Amino acid sequence: MELWQQMVRDSVHSVDQLVEKFGIDRTVAEGLDEFFQARINPYYLGLIRYPGDPIWKQCVPDKAELDDLEGFADPLQEDRMSPVPNITHRYPDRALFLTTSQCGMYCRFCTRKRKVGNSDKISMKELESAFKYLEQHTEIRDVIMSGGDPLMLTDVMLEKILKRLRQIPHIEIIRIGSKMPCVLPHRITPKLVEMIKKYHPVYVNTHFNHPWEITPESTKACEMLANAGIPVSNQAVLMRGVNDDAEVMRELFTKLLKIRVRPYYLYMADETRGANHFRTSLETGLEIMQKLRGYTSGLAIPHFVIDAPGGGGKIPILPQYVLHRDEDRVVMKNYKGEIFVYREAHNGEAKPDVKIPIELIDKKNGNGSNGNGSNGNGSNGSNGNGSNGSSKKPKNYKEKVEVTEVATSNN
Numbered sequence: 001m002e003l004w005q006q007m008v009r010d011s012v013h014s015v016d017q018l019v020e021k022f023g024i025d026r027t028v029a030e031g032l033d034e035f036f037q038a039r040i041n042p043y044y045l046g047l048i049r050y051p052g053d054p055i056w057k058q059c060v061p062d063k064a065e066l067d068d069l070e071g072f073a074d075p076l077q078e079d080r081m082s083p084v085p086n087i088t089h090r091y092p093d094r095a096l097f098l099t100t101s102q103c104g105m106y107c108r109f110c111t112r113k114r115k116v117g118n119s120d121k122i123s124m125k126e127l128e129s130a131f132k133y134l135e136q137h138t139e140i141r142d143v144i145m146s147g148g149d150p151l152m153l154t155d156v157m158l159e160k161i162l163k164r165l166r167q168i169p170h171i172e173i174i175r176i177g178s179k180m181p182c183v184l185p186h187r188i189t190p191k192l193v194e195m196i197k198k199y200h201p202v203y204v205n206t207h208f209n210h211p212w213e214i215t216p217e218s219t220k221a222c223e224m225l226a227n228a229g230i231p232v233s234n235q236a237v238l239m240r241g242v243n244d245d246a247e248v249m250r251e252l253f254t255k256l257l258k259i260r261v262r263p264y265y266l267y268m269a270d271e272t273r274g275a276n277h278f279r280t281s282l283e284t285g286l287e288i289m290q291k292l293r294g295y296t297s298g299l300a301i302p303h304f305v306i307d308a309p310g311g312g313g314k315i316p317i318l319p320q321y322v323l324h325r326d327e328d329r330v331v332m333k334n335y336k337g338e339i340f341v342y343r344e345a346h347n348g349e350a351k352p353d354v355k356i357p358i359e360l361i362d363k364k365n366g367n368g369s370n371g372n373g374s375n376g377n378g379s380n381g382s383n384g385n386g387s388n389g390s391s392k393k394p395k396n397y398k399e400k401v402e403v404t405e406v407a408t409s410n411n
């Protein structure tokens with residue numbers, strides 16, 4: 001048995017352990033065990049610094065899970081979009097391929113808890129209908145292996161799947177969605193990366209949510225993947241009490257870049273049953289994004305998205321930087337709240353000088369307004385410098401401004 005397998009075996013998982021280690025009332029612990037079992041491996045358990053900290057919140061069952069009556073079992077309607085077992089086909093040229101129900105840790109916010117933790121193993125035989133579907137659908141060029149966590153499979157089983165996928169000519173890209181680099185980095189072994197790199201191009205999407213998860217062990221795991229030519233990107237989830245803070249996010253994303261992991265997505269938490277207590281307002285996410293853009297490297301800034309309930313797919317959400325747009329120009333503010341005009345192209349013809357009246361500050365609310373009803377000041381109700389939500393007026397504050405567009409020759 002490899003070290004990582006021993007650590008999975010030695011995880012905290014029973015009702016007795018939940019009562020003894022975390023002081024959870026026995027009846028509540030039984031209810032939580034029934035709802036979604038715990039699995040906290042010794043490595044991740046060791047990252048907890050104090051009760052209720054951001055690491056604890058992600059892995060220790062909480063009574064609030066049982067009080068949530070609003071969430072959905074399958075908020076993204078993955079099962080409805082599943083033409084054959086273990087495949088979800090939502091986007092035209094990509095397919096999600098569920099290869100196992102096991103994970104190195106069971107995250108309390110998991111969107112797929114309806115499937116995850118079930119100890120039934122998926123055999124190659126059971127995956128046959130999925131392979132057939134992928135073979136027949138020549139429009140699919142990108143397969144995302146997920147689960148559960150595909151890196152819970154043995155190297156042998158994982159290689160069988162990769163080899164089989166590589167025999168399908170129209171599949172150009174294979175992605176492995178795995179939280180192992182974060183929650184059980186010991187899984188990333190020299191043998192594993194040597195095997196994976198035979199099936200390039202293979203990408204790994206991992207899932208760090210807090211800077212404390214970046215340790216010498218997880219650093220080594222991500223660097224081993226990168227050194228094997230496997231690009232690694234990160235999908236984080238915005239969660240109350242875990243990472244709903246711009247400084248925590250900035251630290252997370254910049255530290256990820258240092259270990260060669262590209263911040264890719266930041267998700268609003270899904271409307272998953274048992275995870276409502278993790279959800280924040282959209283405003284919180286927009287404020288965080290606004291405090292990142294311009295203040296740190298663009299490489300460290302993920303796409304902020306909502307995975308639309310009902311299976312609508314990922315929808316990007318941006319703070320409001322465009323104040324006004326018409327056929328001739330777009331008026332924007334930068335990260336400091338300064339106003340700029342970009343002229344639309346008109347077949348190389350210069351436009352005469354024009355003045356564009358823009359109402360910057362709504363007198364009543366102190367919020368930005370561009371005179372056409374939209375919020376011209378970002379969506380966080382902050383002042384014009386886009387920084388902190390105080391009512392202090394920006395240096396360049398005026399009730400109204402006229403932005404002069406200067407016509408120049410395009411030659």
Ligand code: SF4
Nearest residue numbers: 103106107110148179
């Ligand atoms: S690793 Fe992923 S699939 Fe597994 S419990 Fe965590 S979020 Fe769910």
